[in-house]
Amino acid sequence: MVKVMSKDIQIVGVIGHGYLECSEIYLAKRKGGKGLCSVRVLSVENVDYESIEKEIRFLKWLSHPNILSSDLIFVEDVNIFFVSPFYNLCSVLHIMQKYYPYGLPEKAIVRITKGLLLALQYLHEQKITHRAVRCGHVLLSSNNEVKLCGLRHCVYVNPNELTGVSECCHDFDESMINNLLWLAPEVLKQDLHGYGLLSDVYSLGITLCEMANGFPPFSDMDRLQMLYEKCKGTTPRLLDCTTLPDSCDDPVIEQKKRRFTDAFHNFVDICLKPSPDGRWPVHRLLSHHFVRSLKKSRSFTHLLPLAVPITEKNVEPYVAEPPADHDRMDDWVF
Template sequence: MFHPNINEYQLTSIIAECCGGVAVVYSAVCKSYNENVAIKRYFVDKSKEKANLIQQDILTRKELQHPNILPYLTSFVHGRELYVVSPLMNLGSCRDILDRYFQEGLPELACAIILRDVLLALQYLHKQFYIHRSVRASHVLLDSNGNVRVSGLRSAASMMVRGRRQKQLHSLPPPDHDNANLMWLSPELLEQNLKGYNEQSDIYSLGVLCCELGNGAVPFAEVPTTLMFTEKVRGSRPQLLDCSSFPEPLDDGEMKSMYNTDSGVGDSAEGMSRLRAAYAARKLSDNFHHLSDQLLQRDPELRPSATQLLNHPFFKQIRKTDFLPSLIGRVKPIKPDPDDISALILQEKLSEMEIEKTTEWDF
C-alpha cells in the first residue's frame, strides 16, 4: 500500500513536462519500499479546466486493473497541487524512444511485442465496455523489465450509460492541449454523424500506431487538420514504408506530406534523404503489411476485434524467449539524478509546507 503523503517520497529528478504545461512528471523513491516511482504533479491553478479529465483518469485507472495498463498507486493533494503516483516506466514512452533512438522505426519484432501487448490492454478495456480513444505511441510506456503499459485513460469513455450498454457513442473525446490526438482518431469518430462509433475506433488508432512504430514518424503530422479530416473520411490512410511501398523514391515534399519526424532529422534535406534511403532499403514482412491494412479499414465493421487480431500471423513470430529491452538495446533507461537542483529545491519547499486539503480534488 503506497501512502498518500508527500513525506513518503523523495523526488530525484524531473522526467518531463506534459499535459500542455499543466503537469510535470518526476522520478522519485518511495521511502517505505525503497522503490522507484513516477509522480505526476498537476498545477491546480493551471489545470482547473482539466480537473474533470484528471479525475476521470484517476477513477478509471482505479477501476481497471490489467498487466498492460499503467497502474494507479495513490494520489494526494499537497498545498494547492495534486500528485498522482505510478510505477516508474524507466524506458519512457514509445514516442520518446522513436524520437531519440529510432527515427527510422523500431525493429519489426519489437513492433510485434508492443502491438501485441497494446492489443491485450484493448481486449481487456473493450470487455469492460470502455473505449480508450487515445491510442498512440506517447501513451505506450516501456520499462527495462520488458513491461509494456498503456496510459492516457483521461480520454477513455464507458459504453455503459445509466446502467445500460450503448452500441454506439457520438461525443468527441476531450481535446488535448493542441488537438494532437486527432491524427490517431478513426474516420467515423471524426465524422460525428448519426452512426456514431464503438470500440472498433480504437482498432483504427492501433493501425496508426502500427505505422508510427514501424516508420518512426507521426502519420498526418504535416497535413493541415481540415485536409487530414477530409482525406481520412475519403479513405486515405498511412502505410508502412519499405521498398514495396514506394518502388520509386518519393521526393521530400511527398514524404513530409505523409509523415513527419519531430526529432529534427526530418527538418533537413540530408535527414529526409537518409530516412528515405532507410525505408527504400528495407523489406517489412507481408504479415506486417497485412496487419496494418486490416487495422486501417475505412469501414469499422471490416476491422477485426482485439481478440481476433491477437491470432493474426504477424504475432506468431514472437517467442517466449524474446525480450523487448534487448531488441531496442540502444535505449538508455531513465536514471534518477540525485543532483537535479530543481527536484531538490522542490523537495525542500514541499517539506516546509503544510498539507492543505481542497474540495476540488476529491477521489
C-alpha cells in the same frame, strides 16, 4: 518549483512533461528502500475537475497487467500528485525521438502490439473505448512491461436506440483535439452513427505506422486536409522498400533500406480499414500471424539495443527552476 510534502516519496530527477505541457513527470524514490516510482504533477488550475475525476476513477478501478495503475494519489496546494510504478524506458515516443528517429525494429513492435491488444481487449470487455492509443501513451520497461496510459480519454459505449447499434458513443471533448491524427474516420465525422470499440483498432493501426515509420500518418497535413483524406478512405501504410518508389528523397532513404514482413503489412491494413465493419475486433487480432510470431524469450534490452534505460545516475537533475519552454520535449503525453 514543485515541493512534495509527502513522507512517502522523494523526487530525484525530471523525466519529462505531458498533458499539453500542463503536467510534469518526475523520477522519485519511495522512502524506506521501496524502490523507484514516477510522479506526475498536475495543476488543478490547468484542467477541469470532471477530467481529473474521471482519470482518477479509471486509474483506481481498472486493473490489468498492460494498463497503467497509480498506487498513490494526493493533493498539495493546487497540485495533484499521481504516483505510479516507474517504467525505465519511458514512452515509445521518447524512445523514437531519442534513439530510433526512423522507426522501431519490427520484432520490438510485435511485442508492443501484443501488450496493447491485451490492454484493449480488457477495456473493450468492460465496454470502454480508450480513444487515445498513440506512442506517447505506451510505456515500456527493460523487464518487457508494456503499459497503456492516457486513461482520462476513456469513455463507455452504450446502445444507440435511434440506429439500433449496441455499442456506440458520440462524445468528443476538448482533450481529444490533440489526438486527431490517431482518431478513426467515424470519430471525426461526428454523425448520427457515432463510433464504437473498433475506433481503437484504427488508432492502433495509426500507432503502428507511427512506430514503424518514425512519425504518425497525416502529420504533414493541416487538420482540414487530414479530415478530408480520412473520410474519403485514404489508408496509411508502412514505409519500406516495397511501398516507397525507387526515386525517393533523402529523409526516407533509411526506410527504403528495410523490408517489413507481409504479416505486418497485412495486420496494419486490417486495422486501418476506413469502415469499422472491415476491421477485426481485438480478440481476433490477437490470433493474427503477425502477433503469433512473437518470440517470448526476447526482451526489450535485445529488441531495442539503442534505448538507454533511465536511472538515478543519468536522469536529468531535479532543479528549482524548470527548463525553458524551447528545451522541453512532450514525450510523455499521459
